Amino acid sequence: DAKTTQPTSMDCAEGRAANLPCNHSTISGNEYVYWYRQIHSQGPQYIIHGLKNNETNEMASLIITEDRKSSTLILPHATLRDTAVYYCIVRVVQGAQKLVFGQGTRLTINP
Amino acid sequence: GAVVSQHPSRVICKSGTSVKIECRSLDFQATTMFWYRQFPKKSLMLMATSNEGSKATYEQGVEKDKFLINHASLTLSTLTVTSAHPEDSSFYICSARVWGLAGGGGYNEQFFGPGTRLTVL
Numbered sequence: 001d002a003k004t005t006q007p008t009s010m011d012c013a014e015g016r017a018a019n020l021p022c023n024h025s026t027i028s029g030n031e032y033v034y035w036y037r038q039i040h041s042q043g044p045q046y047i048i049h050g051l052k053n054n055e056t057n058e059m060a061s062l063i064i065t066e067d068r069k070s071s072t073l074i075l076p077h078a079t080l081r082d083t084a085v086y087y088c089i090v091r092v093v094q095g096a097q098k099l100v101f102g103q104g105t106r107l108t109i110n111p
Numbered sequence: 112g113a114v115v116s117q118h119p120s121r122v123i124c125k126s127g128t129s130v131k132i133e134c135r136s137l138d139f140q141a142t143t144m145f146w147y148r149q150f151p152k153k154s155l156m157l158m159a160t161s162n163e164g165s166k167a168t169y170e171q172g173v174e175k176d177k178f179l180i181n182h183a184s185l186t187l188s189t190l191t192v193t194s195a196h197p198e199d200s201s202f203y204i205c206s207a208r209v210w211g212l213a214g215g216g217g218y219n220e221q222f223f224g225p226g227t228r229l230t231v232l
Binding site: 042045099104 | 117145147156204222226228
């Protein structure tokens with residue numbers, strides 16, 4: 001699976017949009033971009049995934065660059081409960097693919 | 112989304128004892144489950160892939176005789192930490208794979224349990 005690079009930590013004010021970048025310059029054509037988050041002492045939670053088109057769901061939006069070498073997860077109106085470690089992972093969809101977690105971005109939402 | 116549970120959520124044991132952790136898929140069947148370990152302030156590290164009805168596949172460096180995995184049914188996988196020592200103290204997390212066809216496309220997702228915190232004294 002392709003390797004991802006994320007900033008170690010970020011801060012965001014409550015109510016503002018949180019934009020979390022991820023670089024995946026070695027991504028292959030059949031690899032998707034997945035985002036998970038882990039709130040302290042809990043299991044990871046799926047957020048969103050995409051291949052090349054931008055995606056939006058009730059939790060977040062995912063913006064993937066045209067060359068697919070980077071992406072941005074957007075939490076449109078961050079709340080204190082969004083404080084967590086956010087993981088960007090690239091993987092193929094077929095088969096029993098294991099998820100390889102990097103260090104992620106520790107996002108802190110400040111009141 | 113699909114729900115995965117783990118039991119117990121927290122366990123404290125003496126050094127040398129064995130501890131069993133259960134991972135259950137509550138509203139779906141999972142032919143594949145995964146076991147992860149996470150040390151404080153570190154990322155999740157995959158330990159093994161558990162396949163129903165067959166032997167687990169362990170990641171490099173993970174002792175299969177120490178971390179026994181059994182996936183006896185489509186809704187239950189167990190991880191047994193044998194002869195636990197203080198260095199085995201960690202947060203153990205399982206996930207279950209859901210896959211299939213829907214709406215003309217395929218999906219292949221993992222849903223995670225809440226984790227089990229093991230402390231070995």
